[in-house]
Every structure is written in structure tokens, then in C-alpha cells.
Amino acid sequence: MKDVTVVGAGPIGLAIAWRCAARGMAVEVVDDGLRGAWHASAGMLGPVAEAYFGEAQLTALLVESAKRWPAFAAELGAEEIGYRAEGTLVVALTGDDLAEAERLRVYQTGLGLPITPLRPTELRDREPLLSPRVRGGAHAPDDHQVNPRRLVPALRTAATAAGASLVREAGPARVKVVAAGTGSAALTGLPVRPVKGQILRLRAPGHQPPGFSRVIRGYADGRHIYLVPRLDGEVVVGATVEERADAHVTAGGVVELLRAAADLVPEIYEYELAEAIAGHRPGTPDNAPLIGPLGDGVIVATGHHRHGIVLTPLTADLVADLVETGEPDPMLGPFAPGRFA
Amino acid sequence: MLKIGGVELRSRLILGTGGASNLDILERAVKESGSELVTVSLRRVDAAATMNGGLLDMLDRCGVRVLPNTAGCYTAREAVKVAHLAREAFETPWVKLEVIGDERTLLPDGVELLRAAEELVADGFQVLPYTTDDPILARRLADAGCAGVMPAGSPIGSGLGVANPHHIQLIRQSVDLPVILDAGIGTASDAALAMELGCDAVMVASAITRAADPVSMAAAIRHAIEAGRLASRAGRIPRRFHALASTPDEGRPHL
Numbered sequence: 218m219k220d221v222t223v224v225g226a227g228p229i230g231l232a233i234a235w236r237c238a239a240r241g242m243a244v245e246v247v248d249d250g251l252r253g254a255w256h257a258s259a260g261m262l263g264p265v266a267e268a269y270f271g272e273a274q275l276t277a278l279l280v281e282s283a284k285r286w287p288a289f290a291a292e293l294g295a296e297e298i299g300y301r302a303e304g305t306l307v308v309a310l311t312g313d314d315l316a317e318a319e320r321l322r323v324y325q326t327g328l329g330l331p332i333t334p335l336r337p338t339e340l341r342d343r344e345p346l347l348s349p350r351v352r353g354g355a356h357a358p359d360d361h362q363v364n365p366r367r368l369v370p371a372l373r374t375a376a377t378a379a380g381a382s383l384v385r386e387a388g389p390a391r392v393k394v395v396a397a398g399t400g401s402a403a404l405t406g407l408p409v410r411p412v413k414g415q416i417l418r419l420r421a422p423g424h425q426p427p428g429f430s431r432v433i434r435g436y437a438d439g440r441h442i443y444l445v446p447r448l449d450g451e452v453v454v455g456a457t458v459e460e461r462a463d464a465h466v467t468a469g470g471v472v473e474l475l476r477a478a479a480d481l482v483p484e485i486y487e488y489e490l491a492e493a494i495a496g497h498r499p500g501t502p503d504n505a506p507l508i509g510p511l512g513d514g515v516i517v518a519t520g521h522h523r524h525g526i527v528l529t530p531l532t533a534d535l536v537a538d539l540v541e542t543g544e545p546d547p548m549l550g551p552f553a554p555g556r557f558a
Numbered sequence: 559m560l561k562i563g564g565v566e567l568r569s570r571l572i573l574g575t576g577g578a579s580n581l582d583i584l585e586r587a588v589k590e591s592g593s594e595l596v597t598v599s600l601r602r603v604d605a606a607a608t609m610n611g612g613l614l615d616m617l618d619r620c621g622v623r624v625l626p627n628t629a630g631c632y633t634a635r636e637a638v639k640v641a642h643l644a645r646e647a648f649e650t651p652w653v654k655l656e657v658i659g660d661e662r663t664l665l666p667d668g669v670e671l672l673r674a675a676e677e678l679v680a681d682g683f684q685v686l687p688y689t690t691d692d693p694i695l696a697r698r699l700a701d702a703g704c705a706g707v708m709p710a711g712s713p714i715g716s717g718l719g720v721a722n723p724h725h726i727q728l729i730r731q732s733v734d735l736p737v738i739l740d741a742g743i744g745t746a747s748d749a750a751l752a753m754e755l756g757c758d759a760v761m762v763a764s765a766i767t768r769a770a771d772p773v774s775m776a777a778a779i780r781h782a783i784e785a786g787r788l789a790s791r792a793g794r795i796p797r798r799f800h801a802l803a804s805t806p807d808e809g810r811p812h813l
Contacts, residue, residue, distance in 0.1 A: 269579060269580075270769075270770040270771070271580060271583050271770075271771065271772070272580065324770070402609065402610060402611075406610070407610075407611075408609075408610045408611025409611065410606050410607075410609045410610070410611045410612045411606045411609075412606070413606070438662075439715070458579075459602060460602060460603040460604070460606050460607045460612065460613050461602075461603065461604045461606050461607075462604055462606035462609075463604065497606075500581075500611070501611060502580075502581045502582040502585070502611050502616070503580060503581070503582035503583070504579070504580050504582075557582075557611070
């Protein structure tokens with residue numbers, strides 16, 4: 218009998234397994250072989266630019282987890298997993314867009330988060346490939362990025378090296394941890410719904426690094442998008458947010474994303490359109506995760522919605538503590554799985 | 559009481575869910591608003607929304623009636639097709655008919671709108687068209703058999719309020735149907751003005767869903783609609799160029 222069975226082999230499940238195994242527990246991870254939300258995800262670690270009205274508790278959790286990212290990345294090999302700390306630029310195309318971005322920046326500044334306004338020339342000094350049309354924006358130096366498609370294999374290696382085993386079917390265990398993303402609803406009855414996102418992967422000519430190095434969060438004619446540049450030449454452009462369960466890529470989704478992206482960074486017209494896919498974020502009613510005990514011998518760590526990658530280190534640490542001590546950390550109070558019952 | 563398609567509604571606030579990013583906050587806003595009718599885009603939601611924790615599941619829990627809309631349609635043909643799909647999916651003959659003219663203004667295309675309305679009325683729908691503030695077009699839609707008309711105060715999501723109050727009054731006088739001010743509401747006073755102009759109800763989405771505090775804004779707009787409705791029936795004083803003392807001289811003691 219194992220100490221812990223983790224159901225779900227995405228970043229959350231694997232990181233929990235790794236942390237538990239590293240503490241000497243006997244751990245198995247149930248992997249159904251399906252790719253979860255992480256496969257579509259851009260891997261932005263952006264607690265500051267993500268902070269939104271009415272979600273201050275969630276923002277505090279994101280900030281705490283983001284603090285743990287540099288050390289977490291170093292353990293896995295920062296370069297190996299595509300961890301980049303150049304920061305994020307918020308970029309607004311029109312006057313309307315700037316008003317919207319500024320409204321949020323003022324809120325974020327009010328929370329004490331590090332984000333400073335930038336004039337158009339200041340934006341373009343930092344990233345000369347930005348369109349000369351941009352009206353203004355901001356700099357969020359602590360909002361970083363990682364490549365989820367490199368992160369997951371690295372976590373798998375780390376977990377197995379620490380002694381965790383990957384299995385198809387769950388065996389008997391003292392504690393079961395459900396970290397199954399959108400699949401968690403069927404396993405637990407908790408309100409986790411699929412929130413569809415369409416996302417594109419472009420590639421710079423010659424597989425050279427793109428001509429910009431910071432994550433760009435853009436407001437372009439009312440559309441909200443982001444561009445995430447990777448050193449291998451990939452640029453991730455995302456994402457739609459749709460209350461839909463299908464996985465179709467639509468012409469409209471691609472048009473909207475590309476139009477906004479090209480308005481902000483015209484150079485991408487020359488890039489290869491390498492991939493267009495749709496994934497499903499595990500959404501909860503209040504956009505915050507469900508982490509904590511759920512009855513006898515069951516712990517859940519799911520519903521991370523848009524924030525799974527940034528929340529991976531903290532979720533893993535706190536769930537490993539919970540498995541060990543049986544007591545949830547006070548930080549998890551607002552994220553108790555039973556809060557919607 | 560507001561009566562649409564033979565159904566009586568106590569609340570004169572109709573909600574849209576577009577722009578909401580947090581379903582838990584939206585649920586509290588819906589409850590606070592007192593609204594009994596919430597419009598949902600067929601194109602933007604599917605089975606995921608019916609799941610535990612989904613949008614339609616939440617609206618069901620709030621006990622509100624769902625008004626499907628045809629958001630995102632640019633031609634009469636598309637809108638008619640989407641309306642039929644909505645009738646199947648939501649099991650209601652009600653439809654908020656939207657046929658958009660361009661994506662920059664999101665204003666209605668009156669020609670396509672009237673075509674779609676005629677066809678849907680013939681197919682047995684209760685049609686509530688999102689229209690411009692043109693009184694003649696509103697009358698044509700009424701003549702086509704619509705269940706009400708929903709003139710735009712100003713472009714969707716602009717928060718510019720009622721741009722042409724005179725036209726809204728003209729619409730009020732030219733059709734004998736419920737007039738529901740749709741689009742452009744930015745804050746509570748805009749909704750109060752719409753009601754003072756004689757509208758029967760106000761439709762609000764962004765002003766609530768994108769407010770920093772949607773629950774408080776829902777309460778504010780509910781009160782504003784009640785206030786505007788009372789004011790419209792209370793008989794406001796005429797506007798004057800010069801002052802008129804509220805305390806007259808007559809009867810004052812001569813000291």
C-alpha cells in the first residue's frame with residue numbers, strides 16, 4: 218500500500234508527487250495519458266498583471282506562489298524548462314484600450330503590486346518591435362514565464378527520480394490526492410467546469426529567437442491577448458475565453474487572436490503559423506482553486522483555472538504539508554474545496 | 559407590471575452576462591439586481607455552461623428566465639438560424655434578436671434586422687429586436703409583429719448612456735409595445751434617465767459585469783430603475799429659463 222496516490226499527471230499532480238516522494242513517502246501518480254490544460258497553456262507567471270477586481274485573495278495566493286518560482290525553476294533547471302524572468306509589458310493600442318489598462322493598473326498599484334506606467338516611447342525603447350501606434354502601457358517586472366511543454370517532462374523526471382511511480386490505474390493508498398483538472402468534477406462532484414481557450418503557436422523565421430523578449434499583454438481594440446516569446450523562436454498567442462466544452466479551433470478565434478497580435482507586433486505577419494489548438498481550463502465559480510481535504514483520506518488540488526502553472530510550486534508544497542500533517546495551512550482557508558456547498 | 563409576450567415580470571431590469579469574468583460574483587450580482595430575465599448568447603455558451611458550476615446551472619439556481627440572443631450574427635440568415643437553434647436548446651420561443659452592422663460600433667443593421675424579425679415572427683417566435691434609436695425603424699419592427707423593441711442608448715459596452723433622449727421618447731410614443739432601453743448604460747443615472755423617458759425596462763450587461771464591484775452596481779441600477787419609473791409617473795415640473803421661487807412672497811408677514 219502506498220502512502221499517496223495522486224490522480225492526475227499534469228504539472229500540479231506531478232509536482233505534488235515530487236514533493237511527497239522527496240519527503241520519503243511512497244507515491245504513485247495515475248496518468249491517463251491525456252494532455253491537460255497545460256499542453257495548451259502559454260505558461261505566463263503573471264500574478265500582477267492578472268490581478269482583477271474582487272479577487273484579492275486569489276491574487277495574494279498567486280503572488281506567494283510566484284515568489285517560489287525562481288527556486289522551483291532552479292531545482293528543475295531554469296533553462297531546461299524555459300523559465301525567463303525578463304518581465305511583462307502591458308501594451309494598449311488605442312485610447313480606449315489605454316483607459317481600460319490604466320483602470321486595472323491603478324487597482325493593481327493600490328494592492329501594492331509592482332507595476333509602473335510607461336509612455337509609448339518608453340515601451341518602444343524596451344521593445345522596438347512594438348507598433349508605433351501603441352498609446353501606452355505598463356511594466357510588470359515580476360511577471361515571468363515558463364514553457365509548460367518543457368515543465369511537465371521535467372517534473373515527470375524529477376518525480377520519478379525522487380521515487381514516485383507512474384501508473385495507469387490507482388492502487389490502494391493511505392491518502393488519495395485528486396489533481397485531475399477538468400476531470401476532477403466527475404471524480405469528486407465539485408464545481409469544476411471546462412473553460413475553453415484557443416491558442417496559437419507562431420515561429421520566428423529561421424527558428425531564431427523572436428525580436429522581443431518580454432511577455433506582452435495586449436489590449437487591442439477591446440481584445441485582450443498576450444504574446445509569449447521563447448528562446449527557440451516560438452511565440453505563443455492566446456487566448457480566447459469561452460464557456461464551451463468542444464475543442465474546435467474556429468476561424469473567428471484565429472482571426473481575433475492574430476489581428477490583435479499583429480496590430481501590436483506587426484512583425485508576426487512574417488512568422489510561421491505552427492499550431493492552433495484549443496484547451497480547457499479547469500474553471501471554478503470564483504476563478505480560484507480548490508485545495509484541501511475532502512472527506513476521509515481524500516485531498517483535492519484542482520480548479521486552478523487560468524493559474525495552474527503559476528500556482529504549481531505553492532500547491533505542491535502546501536499539499537505535501539497537508540498529506541504529512543493532516544492540517545491545511547491557514548493560507549488555504551479561502552480555497553477550501555467545500556466552499557460552494 | 560411589465561408584460562412581455564404574455565408573461566408578467568416584476569423586475570424591469572434585464573441582465574446580460576457578457577463581460578463577466580467571475581461566475582460567483584455574477585451570481586451575487588444577479589440576485590442583488592432582482593432581475594427575472596437574463597440574456598445569454600447561444601454562440602458563446604454550450605454544454606459546459608450547464609455543468610455543475612457553469613453559467614446556465616448558476617442562472618437556473620437564481621430562478622431567472624433565460625432570454626437567448628443572437629449575438630455575433632451579421633446577416634438575417636445567420637440570425638434566423640441561431641434563433642432556431644436557441645429555441646431548441648433553451649426550449650423557449652423568446653429571442654433577443656441581434657444583427658450587427660459592424661464590429662467597430664456593434665450597432666444594429668436595420669435592414670437585416672427587419673428581415674430576420676419578419677421571418678421569426680412568422681415562425682412563431684416572441685421577438686425582441688436590438689435596434690437603433692430610429693423611431694421609424696422601431697415602428698416598422700412593431701408593425702412586423704415583434705413582442706417589444708430594444709433601442710440602443712449608445713454603442714454596446716461604451717457606457718455613454720442615452721445619447722439621444724429625444725429619439726427614445728419618440729420611440730416610446732410611436733410604438734404600443736414594451737420599450738426596453740438596450741446597450742450603452744454606464745451607471746445608475748443612465749438607467750434612471752431611460753425610465754424617466756418612458757421606457758418600460760432597461761437591459762444592462764457591461765455596466766454591471768465590468769464594474770469594479772458588480773454586486774453594488776447591480777443594487778444601484780435596480781434602485782435607479784425604480785426611481786426613474788416613479789419619476790416618470792410622478793409628473794415632473796416643466797423646465798423654465800428663469801427661477802421660480804419655491805417660497806412665494808404672498809402671505810409673508812409685513813414687518
